[in-house]
Amino acid sequence: MQHLTEQELVLHHYHDDESPAAVAEHLGSCDACRTEYNSIRRVLALVEEMPVPERGENYNEQVWSRLRWKRGSERRRRATWQLALAAAAVLAIVFFAGALWHARSGGQAILPVTPAGQARLPVLHEQPARDRVLLVVITDHLDSSERMLTEVANADAKRGIDLSGEQKRAEELVASNQFYRQAAAHSGDDRLATILSDLEPVLLEIAHSDGKLSPADAAALQRRIDSTGLLFKVRVITAQKGMTSI
Amino acid sequence: MTDAETVSRARAGDPDAFRLLVERHSQAIFRLAYRMTGNEHDADDVVQETFLRAYRQMGRFEERANFGTWLHRIAVNCTLDLLRSRGRIDRRYGGDPEEAEMTAASSDPQQDRLLLSAELRDQVAAAMERLSGNERTAFVLRHFEGMPVEEIGKTLGIQVNAAKHTIFRAVRKLRQSLEPFVRSSACNI
Numbered sequence: 001m002q003h004l005t006e007q008e009l010v011l012h013h014y015h016d017d018e019s020p021a022a023v024a025e026h027l028g029s030c031d032a033c034r035t036e037y038n039s040i041r042r043v044l045a046l047v048e049e050m051p052v053p054e055r056g057e058n059y060n061e062q063v064w065s066r067l068r069w070k071r072g073s074e075r076r077r078r079a080t081w082q083l084a085l086a087a088a089a090v091l092a093i094v095f096f097a098g099a100l101w102h103a104r105s106g107g108q109a110i111l112p113v114t115p116a117g118q119a120r121l122p123v124l125h126e127q128p129a130r131d132r133v134l135l136v137v138i139t140d141h142l143d144s145s146e147r148m149l150t151e152v153a154n155a156d157a158k159r160g161i162d163l164s165g166e167q168k169r170a171e172e173l174v175a176s177n178q179f180y181r182q183a184a185a186h187s188g189d190d191r192l193a194t195i196l197s198d199l200e201p202v203l204l205e206i207a208h209s210d211g212k213l214s215p216a217d218a219a220a221l222q223r224r225i226d227s228t229g230l231l232f233k234v235r236v237i238t239a240q241k242g243m244t245s246i
Numbered sequence: 247m248t249d250a251e252t253v254s255r256a257r258a259g260d261p262d263a264f265r266l267l268v269e270r271h272s273q274a275i276f277r278l279a280y281r282m283t284g285n286e287h288d289a290d291d292v293v294q295e296t297f298l299r300a301y302r303q304m305g306r307f308e309e310r311a312n313f314g315t316w317l318h319r320i321a322v323n324c325t326l327d328l329l330r331s332r333g334r335i336d337r338r339y340g341g342d343p344e345e346a347e348m349t350a351a352s353s354d355p356q357q358d359r360l361l362l363s364a365e366l367r368d369q370v371a372a373a374m375e376r377l378s379g380n381e382r383t384a385f386v387l388r389h390f391e392g393m394p395v396e397e398i399g400k401t402l403g404i405q406v407n408a409a410k411h412t413i414f415r416a417v418r419k420l421r422q423s424l425e426p427f428v429r430s431s432a433c434n435i
Contacts, residue, residue, distance in 0.1 A: 007414045014388055016395055016410060042428050043421045044389065050374060051367040052277050053286050059276070060269040067268060067297050165287065 004033045009040055058154045065154075069147040083136065138192075141176050142238040145199055148173065148206065149231045157218040163209045170207035177203055195233050202230065249313040257304050264304075268297055271314060275321045281386045282325045284375055292328060296321040318391065322383075322401060329379050366427055373423035377416050384409055385416035 004012075004026060011017040012024075027034050056062075148166060155161045163170075181196035205221060213221060225231055249270070255263035272293055279292035299320050300307075307316055374382060380402060387393040387401065399409035 006418065007411075010414045010417045011410060014395075014413070016413075039425065039428075040417065040421065043424050044417065046366070046424055046428055047370055047374070047389065047420055049367060050281065050370045052280050055273060055276055060272050063272045063293055063297065064265050064268045066294055067301070070294070070298055071301065 003030065004036075006036070006040075009033070009037045012037070013040060013044065056156055058156075062151065062154060065147060065150050069143055072143055138180050139238060141173065141180055142234055144169070145173055145177070145203065146231070146234045146238050149202065149225055149234060152206070152218075153222055153225050153231055155218065155222075157222055158215050160215050161213040161218040161221075162211070163206055163213060164211035167207055167209065167211065170203050174200065174203045174207050192237060195230075195237055198228055198230055199234065250309060253304075253307065253309060253313050257307075257309075264301060267300075267313065267317075271317055272297070274314070275317065278318060278321055278386070278391065279325050281374075281390055282322070282383055283328065284371070284382070288328060292321060292324045295324045295328075299324065322387065322391075326383065326401070329383070369424060369427050373420050376423060377419055380404075380412055381416035381419065384412040385420075388413050 004023060008017060008023060012020060012027075017023055027037055148170065151166070152161060152163075177196055177200050181193055181200065184190075184193040184196060202221070202225060209217075247266070249267070252263045252266050252270075256267060275293050275296050276289050279289035279296075280286065283289055283292065296317065300317055303320070307313070377385065384398050384402060387398050388395065393401075395409045395413070396406055398413075399406045402409065402412075404412070
């Protein structure tokens with residue numbers, strides 16, 4: 001029998017050859033092919049040791065936390081679309097009803113002759129829909145912030161924290177946080193305004209970090225989150241707002 | 247609680263059950279994704295996307311099947327989607343690339359493994375990096391995942407013989423890159 005080709009030896013190693021018995025028999029009697037075969041096995045044994053980066057003890061929790069957030073976002077996005085469509089439908093009905101009424105009334109001025117109840121009806125319907133949409137987006141913002149805080153709080157501070165992938169998101173959160181904080185203060189929701197106010201400097205620190213926090217900075221940030229109970233507060237208010245919005 | 251029981255509960259809408267599945271399988275999915283992508287952040291993204299797809303497709307999972315195997319298939323598809331989006335996987339099998347000459351060596355495999363140093367590990371990672379997207383994927387699926395060549399062919403959209411040849415090319419390249427190190431570590435025994 002001729003010597004086995006390299007491809008035949010590789011196929012034999014993975015049990016993908018068509019006549020394994022013949023190859024095995026040849027390997028038993030041919031030193032050259034056996035040496036070649038062992039060489040392949042040795043390299044593949046080495047590859048087996050390919051380094052895979054370690055994931056921390058909290059990895060499973062981080063995966064679950066992100067997954068929960070993503071699923072929540074998807075649900076909320078769907079809810080937002082449904083609410084937006086519902087609001088659009090209400091507006092369309094109001095518009096056509098108004099047009100119809102206007103046509104039947106012979107094109108006279110509407111407001112002076114419209115019964116008060118009819119004129120106010122759309123306003124009463126629109127307001128809760130708008131509030132619910134606002135509530136959904138605030139809940140989304142709180143959820144995103146909670147996820148970011150969780151990642152920072154669960155990270156291994158001794159190794160520093162790599163925030164390079166989070167900075168852009170943190171910048172966006174800072175911008176929306178400012179808007180929601182002002183809106184909350186304006187509408188008299190002091191509790192939400194206070195929590196958003198506590199949240200803002202932490203988000204700013206993440207947004208303005210140089211991509212990686214040193215172990216000392218990471219520990220300081222974690223202490224800050226921990227000592228103010230910020231993560232807990234955000235979780236509680238997220239849950240409360242979430243229940244109200246869905 | 248077995249995977250099958252946990253899956254039943256998850257399908258019934260128990261979020262804690264799905265959480266348990268995430269905890270059991272996320273590390274293994276990460277290892278697979280990292281071996282295929284060679285990039286930590288990409289592997290993390292694949293883990294995330296895999297569980298998200300699994301959650302959405304839970305209704306389609308046949309309870310008699312093995313959840314781990316099913317999840318690994320989803321992970322492979324997620325990784326391929328990622329690699330394709332980066333242009334690292336050929337959409338069509340492109341035939342034989344240039345192949346170089348190689349040298350042979352001999353020593354004891356067990357001893358080599360014991361002597362594996364950090365530098366050698368880096369060399370293994372670098373050798374894997376030199377594989378094309380198709381070669382790396384086919385090799386990881388065959389070598390680490392034990393996936394049959396027929397299935398690898400289907401996954402990559404190539405014929406069985408082409409899949410076998412792709413695996414062979416990967417092994418050949420790995421030998422080319424790593425044999426000198428195997429030899430040198432053998433000399434130190």
